[in-house]
Amino acid sequence: MKLVVCAYHNVGYRCIEELLRQGAQISLIFTHEDAATEQIWFSPVRELAEQHGIPYLTSSINEPENIERLRNIGPDFLFSFYYRNMIVPEVLEIPARGALNLHGSWLPKYRGRVPVNWAVINGETETGATLHYMVAKPDAGDIVDQETVAIAFTDTAFEVFGKVTEAAVTVLRRAWPRLAAGTAARIPMDLAAGSYFGGRKPADGRIDWRRSALQIYNLIRGVTHPYPGAFTELNGDTIVIWSAWPVEGQAEPGLIVSHSPLLVGTGDGLLEIRRLQRGDGPETAAAEQVFSPSDRFS
Template identity: 70%
Template sequence: MAAHTKIVVCAYHNVGYRCLEELLGQGAEVVLLFTHEDSPTEEIWFASVRELAEKNGIPYLTSDINEPANVARLREIAPDFIFSFYYRNMIKREVLDLPRLGALNLHGSYLPRYRGRVPVNWAVINGESETGATLHYMVEKPDAGDIVDQEKVTIAFTDTALNVFNKVTAAAARIISRSYPLLVSGEAARIPMDLSAGSYFGGRKPADGLIDWRKSSLAIYNLIRGVTHPYPGAFTYLDGKKVIIWQAWPLEGEGETGRVISTEPLLVGTGEGLLEIRSLQLEGEAETTAAAFVEKKPPTKFE
């Protein structure tokens, strides 16, 4: 039956790659893929959905699925399902209404918590101990349709956003593995989402990584691990120059906010507690250890 179910996939990033790979592994008939051109301003550290499509002979487009010509093409295809796996464009109602059996999205959180953009980064920044992945039907309101399946993943205190994203990606693939046969056979669950029990977060820009030394060392530590490699990083200023802090650790203690109270190790005062800086990078220079940074130019106060 699966071989006769026509599917259109919208996908990007590692989640898109793994979920498309899982569908293909189950013999799904993916008749068209919508993906994105890689941005020249973005670090491309993730797998290419386009390359996976080429390898499997799947036609693909990088234009917006909502464009009139694409909507017309979808009407001709008359897909049974549309799947969205980390596709970055909001899919309009006109498109959502086209597939015979529904349009579904794989979201990188345990919905209804962390609806919206970059949910993994937000979960780490907010100090959560768990998040997850959720497959749900798409409606006009983002991340709000009925839930088909979801799976939790843990966030360790030492995890970076990348560590968590890798866990979420693996969970997403498992969800597709479980859910696809049930969707095709009409036996998949459909659980209404209680939006009142959830939360919504918007997108993040590199400028949002500015460190506020008035916050606690724990909050600053969570920001640093939430936007460290391969993301743009949390940053501060030293003598008017931008400094990215890639790795740090929160400690107890007291000190004036932003003031360096020790150079061995490199400890900085915060609104509550101390922050040990372990790896950092002065703008225009290479990333270095705190010890090497101090040896070159001992800092006194971060702005």
């Protein structure tokens, strides 16, 4: 059988490795050029393709010349592993035995973009990895297999993403032999039981101190390293908060009530800030910064 794979990020890298481990024949890989503005902390799919002598392209699979390439290949399956472009229906109709996507959530929950970050920001205690058929609507086709992932209260999005990556490989390890044999499940997805979330921008990390300490804590761990971080402002400086912890107490939202530890009032509870970055300065422990007890974050 012939496969075409669209892949990026660690999930893409690891899932291609798993397919190759099982002896799958990949005819072509579509991936992405790394964005100059993005911190690249994940494994490069392009290098994996080169190591195995697999042709790859960084142009969109949806471009007319690439659609024609697909028709000439005549793949049995098309896989998408964290590919960032929506794949048009014309492409989805080409593979003889179906087009499948590996999504980083327990579908139908957290359909859409950056599902791991959203799950942490919303304080979820579990998420998952789901392999499903692709249809015109995003993350909406029949489910083949799923694996749950626990989210600990202390987990950052980066740590959860590592767990989701392992779950994705587990799902593919089980599913590929069944897909090849024609015995894989196809479970219709109940979209009414799920949710859809859009992408996030760095500006979405702004802290609203009127929210509870728990909600702000979840935002911070959902966008901390290697993501752009949650931020606030003080006396004209942008303060990025990289690590914090919710504690009992009460004070006006944004008001600094203690320096050591650095405690800030919220809409419900206090937030202990542990690591931060002020303006263009280095990241430091919060105790190394000097604030007045009357200062207020905004």
